[in-house]
Amino acid sequence: MGSAGHGTGQWWAQRVSAVALIPLCLWFVCSLLAMPALDFGAAQTWLALPRNGFLAALLVAVLAYHSYLGTVEVVEDWVHGTAMKLALLLLLRFAYVLIGGASLYAILRVAFGIQVS
Amino acid sequence: MPARIRPLSPHLQIYRWQIGNSLSILHRLTGIALALGLGALSFWLISLAGGAGSYRTAARMFASPIGILLLIGWTFAFFYHLLNGVRHLCWDLGLGYERAQRHLSGWFAVLAALGLTLWAWLALWHFGRI
Numbered sequence: 001m002g003s004a005g006h007g008t009g010q011w012w013a014q015r016v017s018a019v020a021l022i023p024l025c026l027w028f029v030c031s032l033l034a035m036p037a038l039d040f041g042a043a044q045t046w047l048a049l050p051r052n053g054f055l056a057a058l059l060v061a062v063l064a065y066h067s068y069l070g071t072v073e074v075v076e077d078w079v080h081g082t083a084m085k086l087a088l089l090l091l092l093r094f095a096y097v098l099i100g101g102a103s104l105y106a107i108l109r110v111a112f113g114i115q116v117s
Numbered sequence: 118m119p120a121r122i123r124p125l126s127p128h129l130q131i132y133r134w135q136i137g138n139s140l141s142i143l144h145r146l147t148g149i150a151l152a153l154g155l156g157a158l159s160f161w162l163i164s165l166a167g168g169a170g171s172y173r174t175a176a177r178m179f180a181s182p183i184g185i186l187l188l189i190g191w192t193f194a195f196f197y198h199l200l201n202g203v204r205h206l207c208w209d210l211g212l213g214y215e216r217a218q219r220h221l222s223g224w225f226a227v228l229a230a231l232g233l234t235l236w237a238w239l240a241l242w243h244f245g246r247i
Contacts, residue, residue, distance in 0.1 A: 015206065015209060018202050018205075018206060019206065022199070022202075022203070025195070025199060029195075029237070033237065033240050033241065033244075035246075037246065038176070038246050039172075039176070040165070040168075040169045040172040040173065040176075043165050043172065044165060047162075047165060056162075060158070060159070060162070063155055063158075064155065067148075067151065067152045067155050070148045070152065071148075071149065071152050074145060074148070074149060099155060099156060099159045102159060102163055103158070103159040103162050103163070105166075106159075106162040106163045106165065106166035107162060107166075109166040110162075110165055110166050114166075
């Protein structure tokens with residue numbers, strides 16, 4: 001669609017990631033409420049379980065993607081001036097890769113039990 | 118040659134207030150709030166990977182009055198964005214487009230989000246987590 005042939009790409013990706021986030025978010029909220037405590041030991045035990053680590057990694061990745069698409073849309077709609085718009089879009093891209101990457105790395109560290117003394 | 122005068126859509130201020138446009142803007146605002154919440158989630162995960170000391174520091178920040186206020190705000194933003202998002206997905210499928218249905222589902226999204234926020238925090242309080 002459109003002359004570039006992929007005009008609906010972002011629209012579609014936003015919906016697909018939204019659908020994926022429904023079960024992932026509900027799982028995360030239920031997990032938080034079901035944790036025996038919210039202290040370090042309980043959180044570490046919880047995230048170190050393979051299933052939880054895997055789902056948390058998926059959640060963070062899809063969340064960052066969906067959030068990136070949404071904030072890009074907001075900037076494209078509300079920010080005027082090409083230079084400002086480009087700068088913000090670039091900043092968003094860096095910020096999301098940074099936050100997503102750092103979160104995934106943190107989950108992997110807990111999953112593989114790497115401890116800082 | 119002078120530019121041809123083309124018809125313009127009315128200025129934004131001309132439109133009458135309806136629940137629909139507020140809910141639409143609220144969807145965006147909660148989305149922006151949740152983008153910041155993603156930063157908080159990331160901060161929590163990184164502090165957890167950093168060990169007991171850094172986790173305690175992060176937990177103290179989350180448990181501060183400002184931290185609790187932000188977390189309650191994010192809880193509402195999360196539930197509202199989720200419910201209203203489902204509403205949008207239904208519209209994409211061509212469901213619930215009638216005026217009465219839109220109003221009903223809109224009010225439901227707002228009130229259910231408030232109720233779920235209350236429920237989640239009461240549950241945390243009831244089980245002694247906060």
